[in-house]
Amino acid sequence: MEIETTRRVFLATSAAATAAQTSHAAPPPTADVYGRLGIRPVINGVGVVTHLGGSLMHPEVLRAMQDAARCFVPLTELQAKAGARIAELLGVDAAMVTNGCASAITMATVACVAQGDPGNLKRLPDTTGMKNEIVQQKSHRGGYEQQMLLAGTKIVWVDTKEELERAINERTAMMFFYNEMEPEGKISRHEWIETGKRRGVPTFNDAASDATPMDRLFQYQKEGFDLVAFSGGKAIRGPQSSGILMGRKDLIAAAVPAFTPFAGIGRNMKVGKEEIIGLLTALERYLKADHDAERKELEARVTDLRDGLANIDGLTTERYIPPIANHVPHVLVSWSESAFPWKIGEITKKLRDGEPSIAVSAFGERRLKISVWMMQPGEHSIVLNRLQELFQKA
DSSP states (O other): OHHHHHHHHHHHHHHHHHHHHHHSOOOOOOSHHHHTTTOOOEEEOSOSBGGGTBOOOOHHHHHHHHHHTTSOOOHHHHHHHHHHHHHHHHTOSEEEEESSHHHHHHHHHHHHHHTTOHHHHHHTTOOTTSOOEEEEEGGGOOSOTHHHHTTTOEEEEEOSHHHHHHHOOTTEEEEEEEGGGGGGOSSOHHHHHHHHHHHTOOEEEEOTTOOOSTTHHHHHHHHTOSEEEEESSSTTOOOTTOEEEEEOHHHHHHHGGGBTTSSSTBGGGOOOHHHHHHHHHHHHHHHHSOHHHHHHHHHHHHHHHHHHHTTSTTEEEEEEOOSSTTOSOEEEEEEOTTTOOOOHHHHHHHHHHSSSEEEOEEOSTTEEEEEOTTOOTTHHHHHHHHHHHHHHHO
16 A cells, blocks of 8 residues: 555656646757767857758747647648638738748749649749749849749849839739848839739749838738748748748649649748648747837847947947848947957957857958847857957957
8 A cells, every 4th residue: 555655656746747847948958969960059149040040949839840740641731721820810812831931932933934724833944835034123133033043934134113114024924022122222112013013913022031020921911012921930930941922812822733742843842741830830929929028138138238348449339220131139349440450250250169159240341240139048148258358358
């Protein structure tokens, strides 16, 4: 009897301990999975950029992906129902989950070129007899043109409103707008939309890094773009290999058959059941998050960095918010050549080679841009200490 009682107590205690463990966030990360490959994790002072892995997923997103990995489901049904849920959340006609925002660019192009015709889809990238020209502003050249060229298209470059009008013809399939580069162009997005509507050409907005502030997830579709794409692995903090393509129902319906699991041109852009569930979970969380509290935390980090560097002669700082993409508080750190002989590459290398490794951005010959957005609690203090050591020693 005593043995049985002891056993019950042991089992109850173990169950309670297990429940306590699972009720908390995921355990702190370790460097072991990367260290065994000789790779050092970095403190991310750059922001939500692909080359550092985008963003970090929240524990509930990771748990949802683990749950998704334990079952088999028909991917076509999952894509359809997840897309419908995303459309409902964002107030759009239709949506689909893509393999990153670059994949969304290709799928948007395919939809506008093949227009959902099964015969056309099978022939891509041979676009003979199809609309196959994409109009794009010269100032919006961002390196993502290849995502459209994959579908057998040709880019028609324009600079002014007059050139845009002349460029549109019976072969024009889509008008591509790179949201981040709007300030560089001579044609505003409202003029772009108006021209597309009037000339009967679908307009596409690549807004990959522009899901902050949150209202921008809704803004561009409401303004009139026929298709809009966002990265799932940046501000939304879903899987890096996920994206959202949303817009007109007929165009989304035309894109889906070209994508995985079908044997179309998008088969190589496979998005798994785990990524679809992970993105949906991350989006639901993002739409409910306390963004005011998060913004206050970022502002506090910016203030800490600026205050900590304020008394170093020859060094100046300023608060900086990019106008469009990554529209959150940053810190710019500048120095004079007379005070410090270092050029930007020397400072970024010292930070990257130190322990721990810190990644920041160049913003001129003698100016750093530091994003505190993706830093984990306490990491901005580590960055401050390193900057103080470097400049005070000099």
